[in-house]
Amino acid sequence: MTFLTRRGLLKTAAIAGAGSVAYAAVGRFGGWAAASPDPVILQTAKIQAALMDGGQTSNVLTYGSAGMPPVLRMRKGEPFAARLVNAIDDPTTIHWHGIRLPNKMDGVPFLVQPYVYTGDHFDYAFTPPDAGTFWYHPHCNTLEQMGHGLTGVIVVENPADQKFDAEVVLNLRDWRLGDDAQFIEQFRPRDAARTGTYGTVRTANWLDQPRYDAPAGGLVRLRVAITDVTRIYAFLVEGANATVIALDGNPVPERFSPDALLLGPGQRMELAIRMPDEEGAVVSLRDVRGTKPKVLATLRSVGGSLKRDIRDVAPLEANPVAEVDLSTAQHISLALSATAENVPSDGICGSLGYSFWAINKVPWPGDTPDPTAPLAELKLGKSYVIDMENLTPQSHPIHLHGMSFKVLSSSTRQVQPLISDTYLIQANEKVSLGFVADNPGDWLLHCHIIEHQKSGMTSYVRVV
Numbered sequence: 204m205t206f207l208t209r210r211g212l213l214k215t216a217a218i219a220g221a222g223s224v225a226y227a228a229v230g231r232f233g234g235w236a237a238a239s240p241d242p243v244i245l246q247t248a249k250i251q252a253a254l255m256d257g258g259q260t261s262n263v264l265t266y267g268s269a270g271m272p273p274v275l276r277m278r279k280g281e282p283f284a285a286r287l288v289n290a291i292d293d294p295t296t297i298h299w300h301g302i303r304l305p306n307k308m309d310g311v312p313f314l315v316q317p318y319v320y321t322g323d324h325f326d327y328a329f330t331p332p333d334a335g336t337f338w339y340h341p342h343c344n345t346l347e348q349m350g351h352g353l354t355g356v357i358v359v360e361n362p363a364d365q366k367f368d369a370e371v372v373l374n375l376r377d378w379r380l381g382d383d384a385q386f387i388e389q390f391r392p393r394d395a396a397r398t399g400t401y402g403t404v405r406t407a408n409w410l411d412q413p414r415y416d417a418p419a420g421g422l423v424r425l426r427v428a429i430t431d432v433t434r435i436y437a438f439l440v441e442g443a444n445a446t447v448i449a450l451d452g453n454p455v456p457e458r459f460s461p462d463a464l465l466l467g468p469g470q471r472m473e474l475a476i477r478m479p480d481e482e483g484a485v486v487s488l489r490d491v492r493g494t495k496p497k498v499l500a501t502l503r504s505v506g507g508s509l510k511r512d513i514r515d516v517a518p519l520e521a522n523p524v525a526e527v528d529l530s531t532a533q534h535i536s537l538a539l540s541a542t543a544e545n546v547p548s549d550g551i552c553g554s555l556g557y558s559f560w561a562i563n564k565v566p567w568p569g570d571t572p573d574p575t576a577p578l579a580e581l582k583l584g585k586s587y588v589i590d591m592e593n594l595t596p597q598s599h600p601i602h603l604h605g606m607s608f609k610v611l612s613s614s615t616r617q618v619q620p621l622i623s624d625t626y627l628i629q630a631n632e633k634v635s636l637g638f639v640a641d642n643p644g645d646w647l648l649h650c651h652i653i654e655h656q657k658s659g660m661t662s663y664v665r666v667v
């Protein structure tokens with residue numbers, strides 16, 4: 204993969220970023236010439252929002268001036284630029300979850316970039332190489348900032364994709380609110396040491412069970428991102444024929460029914476749904492996990508039937524992810540465990556002040572200017588297999604920054620060779636994830652249950 208070429212391009216883009224200088228470049232995407240994109244302004248703000256019956260919630264955080272953070276649209280292979288302007292009284296950054304980009308754009312404070320303090324800004328510029336559904340969020344004081352609203356969805360379009368009759372994007376997340384609609388404590392230590400602390404109010408696009416209209420008999424592309432800090436979902440679609448076409452930003456090798464599909468924080472799925480023919484018929488997306496199943500959102504058929512066939516959904520183009528070479532791959536063992544130690548809070552970047560979890564027995568000390576040594580040093584361009592074992596009774600959505608892996612095998616289930624950036628490992632499962640270390644830099648690897656991430660279950664690999 205020619206990240207170097209793209210890096211060169213990005214430098215140009217970053218320099219031209221704020222102005223109107225046009226540049227032409229010939230890169231891996233062919234001889235296009237593009238004007239430097241005007242940066243999207245992502246300004247953090249503290250707002251009021253109506254998240255539940257019973258009143259407006261204060262101290263909600265967003266990008267922009269009202270409502271949910273915008274769904275960002277990018278195009279595969281085309282430069283994107285955004286300026287983060289920090290207008291809240293807490294340092295922040297933006298991480299572009301799942302997008303393979305240069306390390307300096309990855310948004311992890313200390314490891315790759317400085318904090319963006321109140322009143323400061325930071326320019327992000329990169330060219331997404333992959334089409335799919337991704338998302339963005341801070342990587343500093345994450346429990347607080349994400350918990351209060353800073354989680355947004357990214358759609359990277361592939362102009363070559365088949366047109367659907369409708370597209371619906373859902374940002375799924377919870378809120379920890381009391382009866383008076385105000386925020387309550389973001390976590391409880393005893394829950395942080397188990398599955399994490401669940402929200403009390405559950406939303407899709409910041410709404411309770413929103414309903415969207417879609418053409419009767421039409422094909423809908425439903426893009427779902429789980430941006431919650433804690434909750435694992437088990438999906439069920441009722442009232443229509445639905446099939447999973449992509450997971451975590453990549454097409455699935457073989458399509459399957461979404462029913463009972465388990466996905467954790469950080470994961471995304473794309474469904475093709477064939478709407479019912481009768482006008483007014485309702486299709487519901489449900490979460491059936493746990494003791495309080497819930498209808499998350501519904502789609503309603505409108506108009507005369509378009510009479511489409513779900514089998515007409517063309518296969519999605521694979522993303523240009525390098526193929527792992529298993530004959531030369533070096534293996535890296537990774538054990539996820541619980542620790543009992545209490546590590547004092549260093550107060551930096553929202554440390555929770557506890558250490559409940561560890562990777563290879565080392566609990567992450569919190570985001571500090573002096574992080575622990577990398578878990579492994581990888582050689583640029585070489586193949587690796589992470590052999591990961593979950594020694595805890597909980598599930599963990601483990602996320603790798605900067606590179607996509609292929610799911611090779613699991614000790615407990617049949618797996619497809621999915622390309623992904625987040626794997627939900629179950630209790631007592633062992634899984635092998637293969638990838639090519641083709642992106643230089645320091646890349647975090649952590650559990651995306653934020654309380655686990657912030658209380659030890661974080662590490663990083665260095666690619667040189």
Ligand code: C2O
Pocket residue numbers: 298300340342469602604647649651
């Ligand atoms: Cu979604 Cu380290 O992040």
Ligand code: CU
Pocket residue numbers: 598599600650651652655656660
């Ligand atoms: Cu975890």
